Amino acid sequence: xxxxxxxxxxxxxxxxxxxxxxxxxxxxxxxxxxxxxxxxxxxxxxxxxxxxxxxxxxxxxxxxxxxxxxxxxxxxxxxxxxxxxxxxxxxxxxxxxxxxxxxxxxxxx
Amino acid sequence: xxxxxxxxxxxxxxxxxxxxxxxxxxxxxxxxxxxxxxxxxxxxxxxxxxxxxxxxxxxxxxxxxxxxxxxxxxxxxxxxxxxxxxxxxxxxxxxxxxxxxxxxxxxxxxxx
Numbered sequence: 001x002x003x004x005x006x007x008x009x010x011x012x013x014x015x016x017x018x019x020x021x022x023x024x025x026x027x028x029x030x031x032x033x034x035x036x037x038x039x040x041x042x043x044x045x046x047x048x049x050x051x052x053x054x055x056x057x058x059x060x061x062x063x064x065x066x067x068x069x070x071x072x073x074x075x076x077x078x079x080x081x082x083x084x085x086x087x088x089x090x091x092x093x094x095x096x097x098x099x100x101x102x103x104x105x106x107x108x109x
Numbered sequence: 110x111x112x113x114x115x116x117x118x119x120x121x122x123x124x125x126x127x128x129x130x131x132x133x134x135x136x137x138x139x140x141x142x143x144x145x146x147x148x149x150x151x152x153x154x155x156x157x158x159x160x161x162x163x164x165x166x167x168x169x170x171x172x173x174x175x176x177x178x179x180x181x182x183x184x185x186x187x188x189x190x191x192x193x194x195x196x197x198x199x200x201x202x203x204x205x206x207x208x209x210x211x212x213x214x215x216x217x218x219x220x221x
Contacts, residue, residue, distance in 0.1 A: 032207050041217075043113075043199050044152070046209030096167075097142065097201075097210065099152040 004088045009104040012082075018075040020103055022088030025069040033064060034091050035073045037084040038102070044087065047073065078107045111136045115200050115213035122190055122220055130185045130216050132200035140203045141183040142167070142210070143175065145196040152199070158183055190220040 005023040012018040024033060034049040048055055048062045050071070055062045061074040075082055087102040113134045122128055134141065142157040144167075154167030158177040172194055174186040183202075187194060197217050201210040 034209060036209070041146075041197055041215060043201070043212030043214050044210070046211065049207060049209060051207070096157070097154060098168075099144075101151060 004100050006088055006103045011106050012078045014107055014109050018078040020073040020086050023070045024090050027068055027090045031090045033071050034089045036087045039084040080107050083107045113200055113202050113211050113213040115216050119217050124191055125189050128187050132183045133181050134202040138202035139205050142201045143185050144199045147196050192220050195220050
């Protein structure tokens with residue numbers, strides 16, 4: 001699995017877009033980029049994933065650079081309930097899922 | 110409702126007393142996995158299973174056992190718990206293919 005690098009923390013204003021960067025320069029061609037978040041000590045929650053193309057769902061958008069070495073998770077209108085630790089993970093076909101330190105996002109009113 | 114169910118949610122036990130944390134999923138997922146989460150160390154994979162009777166070690170398997178006799182269940186067994194196994198444990202499952210994991214609500218284990 002690819003090693004990923006994320007900023008340890010960031011603040012975001014409520015109602016504004018939150019852009020969370022992730023570097024995954026060692027990702028291999030068949031590894032997807034996954035994003036999860038964990039609120040307090042709850043179980044991590046799947047957000048979105050992508051391989052090459054940008055993706056959007058009801059929770060977020062994922063922008064992957066053309067060289068696939070980095071990506072950005074976009075929360076379009078952050079709310080206080082989006083305060084969480086966000087994890088970017090490179091995941092292949094197997095069952096291995098390696099969590100890094102993640103980005104602690106604090107949404108402020 | 111599609112979910113991963115762990116039991117118990119909280120458990121305090123004594124050193125050396127065998128215990129089992131159960132995990133069950135109702136989504137017919139092939140892949141299941143156990144993680145522990147500790148302050149400063151993040152989430153670390155203990156064991157995983159790719160289908161019935163197929164299990165393998167993750168990053169921190171010492172002191173743990175698992176079994177996968179049925180597709181829906183993946184219990185975590187601590188034969189002789191020690192205080193360094195005090196942690197927050199999560200079970201997760203997913204289907205084959207590029208799908209995200211569904212995590213359980215966690216089991217907070219304290220070994221005294």
